[in-house]
Amino acid sequence: MSKLVVKNLRKSFGHNEVCKNISFEVQKSELLCLIGGSGSGKSTLLRCLNLLEHIDDGEILLDGEDVSIPGFDPELLRRRMGMVFQSYNLFPHMSVLQNLTLAQTKIKKLSAQTAQDKAMALLEQFGLEEKAHTYPDKLSGGQQQRIAIARALAMDPEILLLDEVTSALDPELVGEVLQVIKSLKKQGMTMILATHEMGFARSAADQVAFLYGGELVEIAPPEKIFTNPENAKTRQFLSRVLDAN
Amino acid sequence: MGNKDQPPLTRRAAYEAGLRKRGINIALFSSAVFFLAVYFLIPLAPGWPAVKQSFFNWDILQTSFPKLLSAFKLDLLLFALCAPLILILGLVVALMRNITSPSLFPLKIVAIVFIDLFRAVPVILTIYIIGFGIPGLGLFPPYNSPYLWGSLALILTYAAYMAEVYRSGIESIHKSQVSAAQSLGFSKWQTLRYIILPQTVSRIMPTIMNFMISLQKDVALLSFIGPIEVLRQANVLKSLYGNFTPYIGAAILFLCITIPATRLADYMIAKEQKRKDA
Numbered sequence: 001m002s003k004l005v006v007k008n009l010r011k012s013f014g015h016n017e018v019c020k021n022i023s024f025e026v027q028k029s030e031l032l033c034l035i036g037g038s039g040s041g042k043s044t045l046l047r048c049l050n051l052l053e054h055i056d057d058g059e060i061l062l063d064g065e066d067v068s069i070p071g072f073d074p075e076l077l078r079r080r081m082g083m084v085f086q087s088y089n090l091f092p093h094m095s096v097l098q099n100l101t102l103a104q105t106k107i108k109k110l111s112a113q114t115a116q117d118k119a120m121a122l123l124e125q126f127g128l129e130e131k132a133h134t135y136p137d138k139l140s141g142g143q144q145q146r147i148a149i150a151r152a153l154a155m156d157p158e159i160l161l162l163d164e165v166t167s168a169l170d171p172e173l174v175g176e177v178l179q180v181i182k183s184l185k186k187q188g189m190t191m192i193l194a195t196h197e198m199g200f201a202r203s204a205a206d207q208v209a210f211l212y213g214g215e216l217v218e219i220a221p222p223e224k225i226f227t228n229p230e231n232a233k234t235r236q237f238l239s240r241v242l243d244a245n
Numbered sequence: 246m247g248n249k250d251q252p253p254l255t256r257r258a259a260y261e262a263g264l265r266k267r268g269i270n271i272a273l274f275s276s277a278v279f280f281l282a283v284y285f286l287i288p289l290a291p292g293w294p295a296v297k298q299s300f301f302n303w304d305i306l307q308t309s310f311p312k313l314l315s316a317f318k319l320d321l322l323l324f325a326l327c328a329p330l331i332l333i334l335g336l337v338v339a340l341m342r343n344i345t346s347p348s349l350f351p352l353k354i355v356a357i358v359f360i361d362l363f364r365a366v367p368v369i370l371t372i373y374i375i376g377f378g379i380p381g382l383g384l385f386p387p388y389n390s391p392y393l394w395g396s397l398a399l400i401l402t403y404a405a406y407m408a409e410v411y412r413s414g415i416e417s418i419h420k421s422q423v424s425a426a427q428s429l430g431f432s433k434w435q436t437l438r439y440i441i442l443p444q445t446v447s448r449i450m451p452t453i454m455n456f457m458i459s460l461q462k463d464v465a466l467l468s469f470i471g472p473i474e475v476l477r478q479a480n481v482l483k484s485l486y487g488n489f490t491p492y493i494g495a496a497i498l499f500l501c502i503t504i505p506a507t508r509l510a511d512y513m514i515a516k517e518q519k520r521k522d523a
């Protein structure tokens with residue numbers, strides 16, 4: 001059974017239809033990369049999956065369970081589905097350790113000690129254990145994003161949504177964050193990543209989905225999308241961004 | 246200072262240290278000239294002996310001060326009662342004002358009307374209307390006390406202002422913080438409690454301090470409807486002695502509280518600014 005199934009998802013802001021009848025599936029331990037120009041709807045799609053936006057129509061099935069039916073408690077879904085944003089993820093009034101433990105203690109009701117052990121183990125895994133008592137504004141952008149990912153992982157999500165987690169970073173910091181995503185993939189984490197990093201999508205993704213004007217134009221393994229796309233719009237987009245690089 | 250291990254000053258650092266020293270000297274000298282001039286010139290004014298007699302009478306200040314001080318305790322007490330209620334009510338109104346759920350819409354309207362109303366009417370009018378109006382309904386002691394209803398007028402007015410301070414503070418928090426919290430599974434209430442409000446409060450702390458300083462002074466307005474607090478006491482003493490010095494005594498009492506509080510507020514503003522720049 002697919003880990004995540006999206007069927008005919010629709011979302012409009014007023015008259016602006018931002019997700020037009022989107023359907024796709026993600027298998028367990030797969031990395032799906034969402035690519036597409038600015039305003040194509042990548043962020044909105046991810047926010048809909050996390051039920052941060054109210055969807056107009058369609059179904060979202062997590063392990064076969066419909067989490068999009070009206071009345072489904074979004075907080076229950078979000079415990080199973082982590083999400084990391086482009087920026088302003090970390091809570092600036094808390095230390096790194098508190099950032100990682102707050103949701104564990106308040107939502108999963110774990111003891112402070114258990115939560116802290118878990119947090120420290122994750123920070124160690126990411127090579128950030130000496131930052132545990134630092135405040136976010138004293139960290140580099142790359143460190144902040146890695147900690148935001150660690151914080152999402154502390155909740156033991158079954159699937160992780162990553163919305164352009166490297167877009168706000170200086171070029172030399174992008175690599176360290178992408179490295180984390182690669183290592184998570186090795187550990188078998190299911191992920192959906194919206195990204196402008198075509199090189200990464202090509203080398204690391206299992207599937208790549210191209211969005212254009214709110215439509216999912218094409219979804220295929222990266223070799224196919226990058227070498228032999230079926231749709232003319234995909235071809236156009238890729239030749240534009242790949243030429244620019 | 247005097248540290249033997251300190252490296253010798255570079256030429257630039259020595260030059261800048263010299264400049265700083267010169268600046269301090271100039272400031273000291275010009276202040277001394279200014280205050281000496283004030284000290285010697287004001288007494289030359291033709292009306293000075295009369296003013297000195299009726300405003301700066303040392304004997305009257307000494308005899309009236311204990312009475313003023315004990316009346317000032319009432320000001321402090323009223324302040325201590327009003328301040329926490331203002332902070333709580335202001336927050337409640339701000340949250341009501343931010344309601345989006347349609348079923349709770351009436352609460353939002355109440356909040357909007359409340360804020361508009363109490364910010365629009367001068368505080369002294371509100372004190373008169375509530376302070377005289379409500380006891381006039383024929384309530385029995387202690388519910389006809391001007392302390393009670395006068396304080397309520399102050400609380401309502403200040404809470405209306407505080408509500409707007411909270412609201413703009415809440416709005417200044419980046420929207421991604423809400424998304425980040427919700428995506429971790431926090432409920433709306435938990436997001437507010439653990440993520441939004443702590444950041445808001447530290448941002449608006451300087452403004453809160455300034456409101457509190459202003460409240461501390463406005464407590465004296467209650468004298469107009471009855472309570473024998475320091476301003477009213479000063480009035481009584483003024484009539485008794487036929488001399489304005491008790492007003493100066495009352496002013497000194499306010500200065501003793503508000504000046505340290507103002508410095509503290511300035512310090513907090515500077516600290517918050519530094520944090521932002523870091």
Ligand SMILES: Nc1ncnc2c1ncn2[C@@H]1O[C@H](COP(=O)(O)OP(=O)(O)OP(=O)(O)O)[C@@H](O)[C@H]1O
Pocket residue numbers: 013016018036037038039040041042043044045164
């Ligand atoms: N909260 C909102 N209210 C109204 N319109 C919105 C909202 N969020 C997004 N939109 C619109 O939806 C469209 C898609 O935006 P979205 O942010 O999902 O694109 P994106 O693919 O993530 O772009 P980018 O690469 O710039 O992040 C845009 O036209 C945007 O203006």
Ligand SMILES: [Mg+2]
Pocket residue numbers: 042043044163164
């Ligand atoms: Mg986006």
